[in-house]
Amino acid sequence: MTRAQIVGDLVIATGPNVNGPVIPAALAAVAPGHLRFDGDGLIDASDLDRFAIDTMGEKHLPVMADDEWPVIDCSIDDALIRDGETWRVKTADDALAAAKADAVRRAIARADALTAPVLAAYPEAERAGWDKREAEARAIVAASDAGGDVAAAIAGTLIVKAMADAGDWTETETIAKAHAIIDKAEGFAAISAAVEGMRERAVAAIEASADEAALAATLQTLDADALALAGQFGLV
Incomplete structure (x- = not known):
């Protein structure tokens, strides 16, 4: 029994x-x-x-x-x-709201996955100084382009000067390195802007989805957009 x-x-x-x-x-x-x-x-x-x-x-x-x-x-x-x-x-509306919340998390995860290969190449401590290093590099390049006092511009920096001292760079090498820093920053900014645009479009489409079928179509578009961006920026 x-x-x-x-x-x-x-x-x-x-x-x-x-x-x-x-x-x-x-x-x-x-x-x-x-x-x-x-x-x-x-x-x-x-x-x-x-x-x-x-x-x-x-x-x-x-x-x-x-x-x-x-x-x-x-x-x-x-x-x-x-x-x-x-x-x-x-209700069905509750289920759709939960599905939308999950889809937004997926969109954010997709965006993170695209930028992860770029970020993984650099230690976190180094990434924390990217904005300052870019600003210093632009100050050096601006001085060079204007025919100004490049040595003073370099001396007024923290990160770039430390890199120049450690590498025993000449003034010309430091200017070249400053250009490279700016090029890298602009490249990452382009990736970030494209990924942010993809995420914002996806989130807007997710929020506008009237039912789970429309939501599924939005997620398929997100996956396709993510693959296209990865190919465009060589992240695959």
Whole structure:
């Protein structure tokens, strides 16, 4: 014979060796998740349309429930969603909203994946100084282009001067390195701008999706755009 292990009114396990009441033959075909204990015995809750909902979203017989649990109209199989201090039946709009949130996370992950190969080539500490190093490089190039005091421009920098001192660069080499720094910064800026544009377009399309079919089409477009960008910038 099969028994039901009960906590409150919920059946948490069934089998011949669990502690609890015997499941009547009339209820043998009922899914364990549909069984409830009403204080006297097991019942089939499949056709009930009103339940008390605990803090974890489990459905209980109102007669067996904590007084603080909200009682709502729902079926045993209805998916529920938290709504402030209570619960309600999850609707198609709720499912679409959850799918959209997941799609936005996917769009962000796609954007991160595109820039990851570039970022992975540099230590985090070095990346933290990119903006300053670019600004220093531009100051040096500006001085050079204007026929100004390049030595003073170099001396006024922190990162580039340290690199020049460590590499024993001449002034000409330092100017060339400054140009290289700017070229690299502009290259990464182009990648970043393209990836940001892709992400923003994807997020806007995700938010505008009227149903899950439109959302699926948007995600396919996102994947295609990501592959195209990866090819354009040699990130594959």
